Amino acid sequence: MTRQNRSVTLDELYRDLHSHPELSFEEIRTAAIAAAELRAAGFDVLEGIGTTGVVGVLRNGNGPTVLLRADMDALPVLEETGLPYASTTSGVMHACGHDVHVACLIGASRELAATRADWSGTVVAVFQPAEEVGRGAQAMLDDGLYERVPMPDVVLGQHVGPAPAGMVGAHPGAAFASADSIDITVRGRGGHGSRPETTIDAIVIASAIVGRLQTIVSREIAPQETAVLTVGRMNAGTKNNIIPDSAELGLTIRSYHEKVRGHILAAIERMVRAESAASGAPDPAIVPAESFPVTVNDSVATERTMAAFRSAFGEEAVLDPGQVSGSEDVGLLATAANAPLVYWILGGAHPETYFTAANAGTIERDIPSNHSAHFAPEMQPTLIRGVAALVIATREWLRS
Template identity: 40%
Template sequence: MSLTAFLADQAPQITAIRRDLHAHPELCFEEVRTADLVAATLTGWGIPVHRGLGTTGVVGILHGRDGGTNGKAIGLRADMDALPMQEFNTFSHASQHAGKMHACGHDGHTAMLLAAAQYLAAHRDSLDGTVYLIFQPAEEGGGGAREMVKDGLFTQFPMQAVFGMHNWPGMREGTMAVGPGPAMASSNEFKIVVRGKGGHAAMPHMVLDPVPVAAQIITALQTIVSRNVKPIEAGVVSVTMVHAGEATNVVPDSVELQGTVRTFTLEVLDLIERRMEEVVRGTCAAHGVQCTFEFVRNYPPTINTAPEADFARRVMAQVVGEANALPQEPSMGAEDFAFMLLEKPGAYCFIANGDGDHRAMGHGGGPCTLHNPSYDFNDALIPRGAAFWVLLAQQWLEQPTR
């Protein structure tokens, strides 16, 4: 049976798994049921599994015709966790857990990799090496990729390259995309507290008002990207939270600002962090108030290595056609697959989720975009994404050893 026919024949079974995962979402590092299902499914297909990396991670070990002796190996990664948000959809596979939802398609990512695993388990002789099936927890803010690496992912399972894939709403269904260099931005957050001296709002000369100081800081932070970062570089500084005051006639003692910074390079990130602290401390000193400045680096930028990105694009062209294998425009969103790409060559790829026409009756009425309460993964992608994984693994392992 051909690859296409096999995946089409098994699509209903894998779709049922995907919808079961969607109905039972689990948050970062809590993916116990999900990991149990993944491990049991792989074991049922004769694929040994290793559990516990990154707390709830699962790694399937699929040796090819060499029996794992030639040292050639590739890693394929899917994420498993959901988001802490309420689903608006009411179709039969909607979330059964209040405040938890698969609003980013990790259920679909898991399903696509399972579909590929099922085919490869039945066609081991098509592999000249080993495929490590990496089912990762806690992508949504928990840094599950970092934790799996810390727990020995690449030492216990040596591989020459690692690849990941994300669905992308708004891209025309039937297309895929990848590109060399930055695919996703770094994710960082900051907290600034401006401390003055509160008092009666009718007596401003008796207080040290932190509110206008905070307002000047917000405005000044926007000049960092426009006046310090090279125009050909990319950076985002967004103040997204402002907390101050309890009454209209009271000047507060303090103002708290929080927000996010996104960049594609660590050099630009270093510049922005340094200039932010200078702006904050200088502005506060000029007005005679105190401040604290905290800057937390969460996820580094996701940088695809050029040879692996080009290899992935050639495989995409076999799946969706040359005209539909597109260059991916970098996104200012972040992805903890970046931690794996810091350790190994590889590429982060994208598969089009369409514009939402796939959603069944009972969807929430909102747009089918990532992190939206009306989102749902497009199950038509499962055979297509699985075919990409299968061909990528087969052809990567057929290459001469580097």
């Protein structure tokens, strides 16, 4: 299924997308489906923005411009869901639910195009590549996104997560954490394992660094602040009796305030260099990798949008998820346009299973989270609610 048309149901579309995941900046097939769907709905379509990004513009008289964003990329995860429509691409999976995002935006684009008598303004549907590596939004901006499409008055979007399917909600203010990945190479002097006195042991230095880094959050960040520092990768050596020349560490850092983020990054550099110097080692290499800014929901715009959701779905279906420790690059699209952002959580977990786990206190064990090999959102009512949320939010911001 390389092209779609409006006779394809949303369920069929979603199953196809889930079965054919593509990694960051490789979303060629997904982008082609999005472009074909937008054209079928009557949008003006631009392709290849920021490598594989697709944008559809639907002008419908005077009024505001609303940008709707869905990310398209998958993850290097071997799927273990057992679904009949599981990934057919070995070692690649839609483990973060971006297939849900794409399907919902296509569904919303269809509905908005079919109901143009009910609203006035411009809809900009953005299918963004490479969110998982934090570079897709910026790539589209660098490729002249806002020189090619109307500047939005508001940026809207959603992320499926392990909340009960049918529920939606956004947290005003800092909603998703900033994220920084750092690659560190500790340099030493290798040699024979039987003669450590002739070496500078990079493994020992790296081990000391790992221990010291744990004190940053516990001893340098105020208790009322939130931060996470994780060493997720440590690589060194080739043989038991060889002391290697170097050791590698991979770090991820999460926070909600730029001051906290800056303090953590400076402390990492201070500690890594100090531990190396204390051992008489050469200067280490500290290289920034992926970076995501804090995702900040505009408080006024968020309340306006959530009020529309409460009116449409009922009070009990709209939640405040609190601050999410995951990260996003959607905020860059809003910042570049100087427009408010409203980015909400879309529940995707089976409601009965979720509430049973909640009552038992076993959500973390029984409800797979994003990036898990077992992450499998309930197809319905997740897709129906996701489409409805995008349409309702869009109409709230457009003239009727």
